[in-house]
Amino acid sequence: RVGSMERKSSLHTPRKAHACLLLLIVFTCNACDGVVSRSLDPDPVAGDFAVELDATSFNSSLWAAPARFAIVEFYAHWCPACRNYKPQFERVAKLFNGPNAVHPGIVFMAKVDCALKSNTLLCDRFKISHYPTLLWGPPSSFTWVSGESTGWEAIENGRKAELLLQFINTRVGKSFTLDDASTYDAHLVTADGIDYGQVAISNFDIEEATAQAMENIISQKLLNKKTRSSFVQFLQLLVVHHPSRNCRKGTAGLLMNLEELWPSLSTQDIEEELSDDGVIQEPDLKAVENFPICGEHIPRGYWISCRGSRNETRGYSCGLWLLFHAISVRVEDRLSSAAFRTICSFVDNFFTCKECREHFLEFCSSAKMKVSSRRQLVLWLWNAHNEVNERVGKVEASLGTGDPKFVKELWPTQTLCKSCWNEGVERKADTAFQDLFSLSDVYKFLLKYYGHALSSLSKGLSKLPQGIQDSDGHLRTQESTTSSAVTVPIGAALAIAFASCGFGAVACFWRTRQKKKKYGGVYNKF
Ligand SMILES: Cc1cc2nc3c(=O)[nH]c(=O)nc-3n(C[C@H](O)[C@H](O)[C@H](O)COP(=O)(O)OP(=O)(O)OC[C@H]3O[C@@H](n4cnc5c(N)ncnc54)[C@H](O)[C@@H]3O)c2cc1C
Numbered sequence: 001r002v003g004s005m006e007r008k009s010s011l012h013t014p015r016k017a018h019a020c021l022l023l024l025i026v027f028t029c030n031a032c033d034g035v036v037s038r039s040l041d042p043d044p045v046a047g048d049f050a051v052e053l054d055a056t057s058f059n060s061s062l063w064a065a066p067a068r069f070a071i072v073e074f075y076a077h078w079c080p081a082c083r084n085y086k087p088q089f090e091r092v093a094k095l096f097n098g099p100n101a102v103h104p105g106i107v108f109m110a111k112v113d114c115a116l117k118s119n120t121l122l123c124d125r126f127k128i129s130h131y132p133t134l135l136w137g138p139p140s141s142f143t144w145v146s147g148e149s150t151g152w153e154a155i156e157n158g159r160k161a162e163l164l165l166q167f168i169n170t171r172v173g174k175s176f177t178l179d180d181a182s183t184y185d186a187h188l189v190t191a192d193g194i195d196y197g198q199v200a201i202s203n204f205d206i207e208e209a210t211a212q213a214m215e216n217i218i219s220q221k222l223l224n225k226k227t228r229s230s231f232v233q234f235l236q237l238l239v240v241h242h243p244s245r246n247c248r249k250g251t252a253g254l255l256m257n258l259e260e261l262w263p264s265l266s267t268q269d270i271e272e273e274l275s276d277d278g279v280i281q282e283p284d285l286k287a288v289e290n291f292p293i294c295g296e297h298i299p300r301g302y303w304i305s306c307r308g309s310r311n312e313t314r315g316y317s318c319g320l321w322l323l324f325h326a327i328s329v330r331v332e333d334r335l336s337s338a339a340f341r342t343i344c345s346f347v348d349n350f351f352t353c354k355e356c357r358e359h360f361l362e363f364c365s366s367a368k369m370k371v372s373s374r375r376q377l378v379l380w381l382w383n384a385h386n387e388v389n390e391r392v393g394k395v396e397a398s399l400g401t402g403d404p405k406f407v408k409e410l411w412p413t414q415t416l417c418k419s420c421w422n423e424g425v426e427r428k429a430d431t432a433f434q435d436l437f438s439l440s441d442v443y444k445f446l447l448k449y450y451g452h453a454l455s456s457l458s459k460g461l462s463k464l465p466q467g468i469q470d471s472d473g474h475l476r477t478q479e480s481t482t483s484s485a486v487t488v489p490i491g492a493a494l495a496i497a498f499a500s501c502g503f504g505a506v507a508c509f510w511r512t513r514q515k516k517k518k519y520g521g522v523y524n525k526f
Pocket residue numbers: 186187306313314315317318319320321322325347351355356357359360381382383384385386388389392403406410411412
């Protein structure tokens with residue numbers, strides 16, 4: 001409990017507030033004592049790092065919050081103790097929020113002004129009785145507010161920045177300090193091995209990369225009748241195998257609406273148009289462009305685990321690799337060949353780094369007939385990525401263009417996975433990766449890293465209380481209008497999911513029946 005000012009629901013007009021304020025100062029001075037200094041902080045933090053939320057943005061912002069935990073400060077703008085507390089809160093928020101955060105992806109720090117009439121209901125739901133009140137919990141725990149305990153807790157002693165950070169440290173098992181400068185944990189590794197929490201954070205970058213891929217595709221005008229099927233196939237891959245529920249849901253919505261947003265033409269129509277003037281007309285893609293494929297708050301405009309130590313390094317291409325790897329470990333054996341072709345076709349049509357594309361397509365051509373199981377897909381992609389690492393690493397070393405904090409090397413490093421490396425093999429120029437690495441251990445590691453570890457974040461989300469999930473497992477907030485992702489009719493989303501035939505015999509039966517409907521079976525046809 002940080003607060004010193006009692007909250008009265010009637011105190012929402014400034015005049016009443018001032019009158020009561022005097023009384024409150026008189027009667028609640030004990031609470032004020034030693035809690036928050038009335039003098040201005042000698043070293044106030046410039047700018048607001050804590051995100052201001054209101055009743056409209058509350059659920060959706062927390063839902064899409066790029067962090068494992070959240071702190072929400074409930075305050076009142078008229079409350080002097082709150083004003084004095086602000087620099088303390090901001091000092092901590094600066095560490096965790098925004099594009100320049102020193103420790104991104106860990107705590108999302110937000111605040112709500114309970115003195116605004118429009119927020120009264122919201123503050124009442126959290127039973128805020130005094131200002132400021134700080135609540136802590138996973139972001140998702142705040143988005144369901146029925147008055148019952150939902151997994152958040154009050155921070156009893158966070159009245160100074162140091163104390164608040166101390167509280168955070170005990171909850172996340174770290175020893176952050178207010179003076180921390182940027183730290184770069186290149187390989188998401190702790191002394192004991194993989195830091196699963198850190199790996200889970202990669203989910204945010206995978207969401208960001210997915211949204212950015214869409215943005216690039218539209219802004220660079222890469223969508224046309226020729227690339228339409230590649231686009232649809234990619235969406236179908238995402239709808240079932242994307243590690244983020246937000247993106248699966250958003251993609252399902254886009255797929256279901258695509259025919260209306262961008263009507264398809266038959267091959268004959270295209271040929272006729274081609275023979276007229278040789279140019280394929282571009283569709284009007286405004287509606288597709290505005291589709292929130294991973295929810296409304298993505299892209300956020302910054303990277304977390306893919307953040308480079310320089311602005312121009314890492315980011316999108318790192319996120320895209322993570323997306324491909326995360327998909328590869330989720331694909332069933334019989335869809336692996338289709339997934340392989342979809343990834344290759346995506347890079348061919350939509351990844352506009354020319355050198356990258358040409359290089360990557362060489363791997364695609366050489367593996368054309370070889371990928372027929374998940375294991376082969378996962379190891380093929382891992383191998384291709386390592387080949388790229390080696391090649392790019394040499395170029396970056398000679399030109400000094402790489403990110404000094406993220407030097408390219410064969411992955412996983414020995415620190416990340418010792419058993420992945422064959423013992424006693426001395427590397428020569430012609431030593432193949434399969435001699436250097438134990439492929440079965442690498443495969444197990446990749447399943448763990450891109451499967452289990454990445455999912456640990458969404459598993460946390462799936463532990464939401466009853467009522468926040470529909471019977472189809474899709475997440476809903478109570479205020480459905482502010483849900484972070486588009487609403488997809490249950491039957492429609494299932495029909496798309498079934499199209500992948502990835503859910504066993506019943507799904508296959510369904511798929512057969514749905515085949516003639518929109519997009520039914522397309523994923524299986526190419
Ligand atoms: C398809 C594709 C082809 C590319 N081709 C080129 C190219 O030809 N030339 C060029 O200059 N750049 C190329 N790039 C960009 C380049 O590979 C890097 O993405 C970029 O330099 C940023 O590097 P990074 O340090 O963020 O790590 P990235 O290589 O982007 O890797 C991101 C993360 O993936 C993990 N990782 C690393 N290696 C592996 C592996 N083998 N298997 C699984 N996970 C791994 C690590 O955690 C790493 O931090 C390509 C990118 C893509 C997506």
